[in-house]
Amino acid sequence: MTDLQQRHQHLQKRYAAERRFKAYGLAAIIFALGFLAIMLVTITVSAIPAFTQTYIKLNVEFDQKVIDKSGERNVVEMRKSDFQKIIRQGIYDLFPEVTKRKAKKKLKTLLSSEAGYHISSALLSGDKPDLGFIDTKREIWVKSSDDVDSFIKGFINRDIDEDKRRIKDNQITWIDQLQADGRLERRFNWDFFIFADSRSPEDAGIRGAVVGSFFTLLITLVLSFPLGVLAAVYLEEFSKPSKITDFIEVNINNLAAVPSIVFGLLGLALFLNFFNMPRSAPLVGGMVLSLMTLPTIIITTRAALKSVPPSIREAALGIGASKMQTILHHVLPLAMPGALTGAIIGMARALGETAPLLMIGMVAFIVDIPQGVTDPATVLPVQIYIWADSPERAFQAKMSAAILVLLFFLVVMNAIAVMLRRRYERRW
Amino acid sequence: MSYLTLLIILFGLIVAGYQIGQRRAKAVKPKLNSKLPEHKLHSLPGFHGAYVALWCGIPSFILMFVWLFLEPNILSLLLEKQLGEQISGMADGKVELLKSSIRRAAENSQFPVDTALLAVVESYKNIQNQANIAGMVLIVSAAIIGLLISQRNIAQRFMARHKVEYIFAVIMLLSSLVAVLTTFGVVVSLVFETIRFFDHVSVSEFLFGLHWSPQIALRADQVASSGSFGAVPIFAGTLLITFIAMLIAVPIGLFSAIYMSEYASPKFRNIAKPLLEILAGIPTVVYGFFAALSVAPLMRGWGFELGLEISSESALAAGLVMGVMIIPFVSSLSDDVINAVPQTMRDGSYALGATRGETIKLVLLPAALPGIVSSVLLATSRAIGETMIVVMAAGLAANLTANPFQAVTTVTVQILTLLVGDQEFDSPKTLAAFALGFVLFIITLGLNILALKVVNKYREKYD
Amino acid sequence: MSENKIANKYQVRDVNVFYGDKQALFNIEVDVLENQVTALIGPSGCGKSTLLRCLNRMNDVIDVCKISGDILLDGQDIYSKKIDVVELRARVGMVFQKPNPFPKSIYDNVVYGPKIHGMIEHKSDGDEIVETSLKRAGLWEEVKDRLDSPGTGLSGGQQQRLCIARAIAVSPEVILMDEPCSALDPIATARIEELIDELKEKFTIVIVTHSMQQAARVSQKTAFFHLGKLVEFGDTDQIFTNPHNQQTQDYITGRYG
Numbered sequence A: 001m002t003d004l005q006q007r008h009q010h011l012q013k014r015y016a017a018e019r020r021f022k023a024y025g026l027a028a029i030i031f032a033l034g035f036l037a038i039m040l041v042t043i044t045v046s047a048i049p050a051f052t053q054t055y056i057k058l059n060v061e062f063d064q065k066v067i068d069k070s071g072e073r074n075v076v077e078m079r080k081s082d083f084q085k086i087i088r089q090g091i092y093d094l095f096p097e098v099t100k101r102k103a104k105k106k107l108k109t110l111l112s113s114e115a116g117y118h119i120s121s122a123l124l125s126g127d128k129p130d131l132g133f134i135d136t137k138r139e140i141w142v143k144s145s146d147d148v149d150s151f152i153k154g155f156i157n158r159d160i161d162e163d164k165r166r167i168k169d170n171q172i173t174w175i176d177q178l179q180a181d182g183r184l185e186r187r188f189n190w191d192f193f194i195f196a197d198s199r200s201p202e203d204a205g206i207r208g209a210v211v212g213s214f215f216t217l218l219i220t221l222v223l224s225f226p227l228g229v230l231a232a233v234y235l236e237e238f239s240k241p242s243k244i245t246d247f248i249e250v251n252i253n254n255l256a257a258v259p260s261i262v263f264g265l266l267g268l269a270l271f272l273n274f275f276n277m278p279r280s281a282p283l284v285g286g287m288v289l290s291l292m293t294l295p296t297i298i299i300t301t302r303a304a305l306k307s308v309p310p311s312i313r314e315a316a317l318g319i320g321a322s323k324m325q326t327i328l329h330h331v332l333p334l335a336m337p338g339a340l341t342g343a344i345i346g347m348a349r350a351l352g353e354t355a356p357l358l359m360i361g362m363v364a365f366i367v368d369i370p371q372g373v374t375d376p377a378t379v380l381p382v383q384i385y386i387w388a389d390s391p392e393r394a395f396q397a398k399m400s401a402a403i404l405v406l407l408f409f410l411v412v413m414n415a416i417a418v419m420l421r422r423r424y425e426r427r428w
Numbered sequence B: 001m002s003y004l005t006l007l008i009i010l011f012g013l014i015v016a017g018y019q020i021g022q023r024r025a026k027a028v029k030p031k032l033n034s035k036l037p038e039h040k041l042h043s044l045p046g047f048h049g050a051y052v053a054l055w056c057g058i059p060s061f062i063l064m065f066v067w068l069f070l071e072p073n074i075l076s077l078l079l080e081k082q083l084g085e086q087i088s089g090m091a092d093g094k095v096e097l098l099k100s101s102i103r104r105a106a107e108n109s110q111f112p113v114d115t116a117l118l119a120v121v122e123s124y125k126n127i128q129n130q131a132n133i134a135g136m137v138l139i140v141s142a143a144i145i146g147l148l149i150s151q152r153n154i155a156q157r158f159m160a161r162h163k164v165e166y167i168f169a170v171i172m173l174l175s176s177l178v179a180v181l182t183t184f185g186v187v188v189s190l191v192f193e194t195i196r197f198f199d200h201v202s203v204s205e206f207l208f209g210l211h212w213s214p215q216i217a218l219r220a221d222q223v224a225s226s227g228s229f230g231a232v233p234i235f236a237g238t239l240l241i242t243f244i245a246m247l248i249a250v251p252i253g254l255f256s257a258i259y260m261s262e263y264a265s266p267k268f269r270n271i272a273k274p275l276l277e278i279l280a281g282i283p284t285v286v287y288g289f290f291a292a293l294s295v296a297p298l299m300r301g302w303g304f305e306l307g308l309e310i311s312s313e314s315a316l317a318a319g320l321v322m323g324v325m326i327i328p329f330v331s332s333l334s335d336d337v338i339n340a341v342p343q344t345m346r347d348g349s350y351a352l353g354a355t356r357g358e359t360i361k362l363v364l365l366p367a368a369l370p371g372i373v374s375s376v377l378l379a380t381s382r383a384i385g386e387t388m389i390v391v392m393a394a395g396l397a398a399n400l401t402a403n404p405f406q407a408v409t410t411v412t413v414q415i416l417t418l419l420v421g422d423q424e425f426d427s428p429k430t431l432a433a434f435a436l437g438f439v440l441f442i443i444t445l446g447l448n449i450l451a452l453k454v455v456n457k458y459r460e461k462y463d
Numbered sequence C: 001m002s003e004n005k006i007a008n009k010y011q012v013r014d015v016n017v018f019y020g021d022k023q024a025l026f027n028i029e030v031d032v033l034e035n036q037v038t039a040l041i042g043p044s045g046c047g048k049s050t051l052l053r054c055l056n057r058m059n060d061v062i063d064v065c066k067i068s069g070d071i072l073l074d075g076q077d078i079y080s081k082k083i084d085v086v087e088l089r090a091r092v093g094m095v096f097q098k099p100n101p102f103p104k105s106i107y108d109n110v111v112y113g114p115k116i117h118g119m120i121e122h123k124s125d126g127d128e129i130v131e132t133s134l135k136r137a138g139l140w141e142e143v144k145d146r147l148d149s150p151g152t153g154l155s156g157g158q159q160q161r162l163c164i165a166r167a168i169a170v171s172p173e174v175i176l177m178d179e180p181c182s183a184l185d186p187i188a189t190a191r192i193e194e195l196i197d198e199l200k201e202k203f204t205i206v207i208v209t210h211s212m213q214q215a216a217r218v219s220q221k222t223a224f225f226h227l228g229k230l231v232e233f234g235d236t237d238q239i240f241t242n243p244h245n246q247q248t249q250d251y252i253t254g255r256y257g
């Protein structure tokens, strides 16, 4: 009887241990996935503010004395004139009671310091812009400064000590006044997608980084895809087992595990210092990344080639196709979806790669959208890194938004890879 | 304009070569209906065309790249000759400056130069033009000569297919050598710069020194304040963060793998596995952002409440986030090896009345151990080489400490900070980055090779 | 070639084949006569496929495979340096054990060989070749309305006939068949056997088979192999009714394992 009880107890214990063991497993998965979820939610939430921007409605007098001093209506000259001044005047006019120099200075910082520039480029675009606005008074919307924007979005608490916040008491009164008059509006921030980087957060956009990423990946693809496929075909179909082939293979496998920063060192020492290639250029970035992507493409293409059944090769050889014809006409087309999948996965990884690009100087502050592969450029992940270093609160939202854009591209690329695999997966 | 036109001309010649080869091959085809191979065209006309096109294209393109590297040097030499006595006795740097301003003046007429130099600029422009034309003529005539010579070979029994395929095979071989060249390039550049570094700093100081502050003299004459390069704090910091990361990644990754392969329903597995793999696909800069802006402040806050002093760049935050990033590396590799354990071993254990958990602990894990060890080694190598998370979340302070609440720095962080930004290439500061890179390369390579060895041993056991 | 004697298509002289250190064929001597069907029979692993693959140098693909001796096709050594394998294989077609159509359309399957051998100058040439080859392979009626559908979508027997059509499309002189019916049902097998009978009017055929009945039905000459050695070679009638060798006797009567 006691013996049976003992055994029963023992069994109970074993089952309890079993349940615990299983629970640990589940807990591990929940932890990992929970972390993922929290991270994505945090980023999404903190990205939301970046998609809107506060605008202020002003009545602006387009005074000819300021914007066309010579009176010649010379557009080129006019573009150089001080539009910010007339816009500043616009906000002074709204608050005539503000007269002290110090207070006026505070007042004008409600506006984005680039607002004048944007107004002038909007009005004076093209060769023959309509100049009818000169010496008229018009109602226009201009961007607010990032501090006003942050305040409107609730990131600046009006209840804390005045000298601890970036918006002062008098500014708050003005903002409240503007809001009461219906002169403040939050709009969708298209500029985020059209502009390149800028020192002022309200003007910073990701277009430059996206274009830079595009050029960089283009170079990466153009270099690594043909090289990788050719190398894979050689290793899989032509090479005879030998010491050299083994050596090449070991090399490729090890290359896949080399930390990315080491590739950055290679790019710096070899491409920049030895070959004197341009710094910060997508060309060099693409070359470095293609060396990193090469192993991935070679390995996946070889797997795809391996999965083409030998009977196809025999069939082609049997009718008198040469080896090269057999491979080009039959084997490679069948392996192509696999190779493309590998290429896309490699590209996705290259798109998220940061460290080696920092080292070849793609971290520079660049306000122009690159036009070619030798122009200085930055890429999306580097842009995120740059913004992470900036003190302004508004950049944090920009950075989160840029991460969302980056993740969006990654999701698209991986979805294409999965689709390719599903569609062309063949069972022989 | 010149290179674009050159490319267009070359491209045109290549197409023409293809056409000529094909035409000529078609023309020599008298006895089509004879069955004897001796009377047939050996290769398809297309191969003859490709043969001519290759002979037209390859030499001229090689020549073009050689010229691309040679031309600036030749021009520079000619320019020096021009300047003659004007530069005799000048410092090298000044000569370079002068030459570059002449070059820019030749490119852009607005560029301001000394009026005395205008004549030189003019003649430099001339020389440049002549060199340009000479190069073009050289390259184009190489293409034409290649075309003319190769098309004469075309004949009925000419083995154009063999030649073309041989060239392709060579191109393929060269492509597969790129990977080897890359490794070679990595090793050479690292070793070269590291040796130069050790001209400034002794090996023992670097490997065993306890003090790291690579700050270099701000002015050239400020020799005394050249930094100290004892890398031990950096190695220790790297180890600390890697250790924390593995402390997270190994148990969680392993338990996830076990649950996935032994307990989870296929449906759960099909959803959870790809989700876990997403963790590996997220760019590290995103983790870095999350670590620096969410995890680190959170930890600091918690620490504050518990009365602990946690630095805002603590090793703990960086290590934790890095650990999460590494989880899928451990879990998916471990999953594979656990699945590879033969079903018969499981059946044997169940038949003895063991529970699942007991089977896993006493049978599966010991059997899969080598595979798991190798996956942990690979994950460690990842963690050591990881850059962005630590750059953004760990600090620059080279503290020698084992306290996870303090800020430490890592090899990768130091490499990056030493090299980003402008720098001259000869200072020990920048060379130190290469020495660190070399250490990093050796260690990750070693871990990788070790992991492969372990896994191969394991394979032998089951094959 | 003399008038009343059938010409020798293949002369296999003292052929030894090695896979690495392992010898697969020993001193083989066989003559294959023009416009006849020669059957190679023998237990599994005796080297039939090996010999067959030597006849169009398909063994070149296998790195470890080494061959000595001479194989003459129309009196010319096919292993000599002067021979281009690609041209050789255009003259000597091959049909494999498992039907292996390319994963392309029926039309493309047949037209591929003629294309790479430069037999097509206009599209109409291709159409003509496809039609005559499919007709000759007895597949035309079944597929003429769906030449664009993939060859892999046909039934096993149809696929095998497609492979035969593909082989004869390049107008070879010899067709090698390695157990062409082993993956087929009896009806499909019967169709292929009929086809072989018709094809021998134009082509010389060498066939490997495990079916004694098939060998007896379709072939004029039979070679019996055992453990890499040629045990007996002669007229099919004689081998099956009156074998000289005891091993042959045992094998064809099914007393062999």
Ligand SMILES: Nc1ncnc2c1ncn2[C@@H]1O[C@H](COP(=O)(O)OP(=O)(O)OP(=O)(O)O)[C@@H](O)[C@H]1O
Binding pocket: C019, C022, C024, C042, C043, C044, C045, C046, C047, C048, C049, C050, C051, C062, C064
């Ligand atoms: N690629 C190869 N590598 C090594 N040995 C081989 C290879 N192909 C065949 N062999 C060996 O050569 C011998 C003859 O093989 P072969 O395929 O010619 O036999 P077979 O008569 O065709 O058999 P089956 O009737 O089963 O098809 C066998 O012992 C086989 O193991």
Ligand SMILES: [Mg+2]
Binding pocket: C048, C049, C050, C178
């Ligand atoms: Mg066989």
